[in-house]
Amino acid sequence: MPTPAPHAREPHDALGYLVKHTHLRLTALTDAALAPLGIDSKDFGVLRVLVGREPMSQQAVAARLGVDRTTMVALIDGFEAKGIVTRKPDPADRRRNAIELTGPGLALYQQADAAYRAAEDAFLAPLDAPTAALLREALRAVLAPARGRD
Amino acid sequence: MPTPAPHAREPHDALGYLVKHTHLRLTALTDAALAPLGIDSKDFGVLRVLVGREPMSQQAVAARLGVDRTTMVALIDGFEAKGIVTRKPDPADRRRNAIELTGPGLALYQQADAAYRAAEDAFLAPLDAPTAALLREALRAVLAPARGRD
């Protein structure tokens, strides 16, 4: 054919492809690891924000995670129904809900943290330790400018 | 060494968080870079698969990208309407559509490739060249086992 191939790099070399599929695969892995505990990786993200901190408003949690405040409502609903968090009006500003991890919630977090770390480690197994650390560091670095702008 | 933490690591240190937001940010950047050409980063992914290759079936393109074959239909519809590809029954197997890049489609790809690379470079600007290369290599490495299993 008259189309002499100006060959594209392989699609799998595009950073966008690599990052997208890394995200998909890692999410599938961590969701599976957390499923026996009745939570998924997004739930775990919320727990991470709450643990070891003073009670926070729903909006503060949402901002920390970079999601909309409306997204938090159902998430906290589920946590409250399971007894993982308490949701009380903040005495200092009664428009706000003070979200606080319960004792069972903290215990759940600790189990989830172990499961999550194991899944992360399994995912990173193809890399030696310094390379894995460098990967994390590089991702932090490329995100840093965006975080400044937000 | 496993470091049992009294407090959670920062949520922003979780690999899942880093990868998710890297994906979101990179997609936003490349979409914006390609928008003047009338395509987005997903369209560009399809172009990358098609360029410099023999005509492929829609299913083959979908498989290469790791998406469902039904997802390809609307994508190819749009490309065909814009004159970027031709879609003809494959003479060898008339169930298949042979998808082939047109001349204008190739020209568009070349412009898009330049725009995409510029966006990638801008995104990776916080990293020095060896680190950027290592990031790409590390992502390829963690995805390699999954690709074998698929």
Place this chain on the structure above:
DNA sequence: TATTGTTATACTCTATAACTATA
């Protein structure tokens, strides 16, 4: 019977807009 493309449908995820209660 199996496969390719297609269509219709459903499901997930998330954001926008509007409402309430507070401030």
Place this chain on the structure above:
DNA sequence: TATAGTTATAGAGTATAACAATA
């Protein structure tokens, strides 16, 4: 007037199921 939480709704994105044409 502005903000936190809530609700309803809509949009993007993608997958599943069923169907027609072809093998």
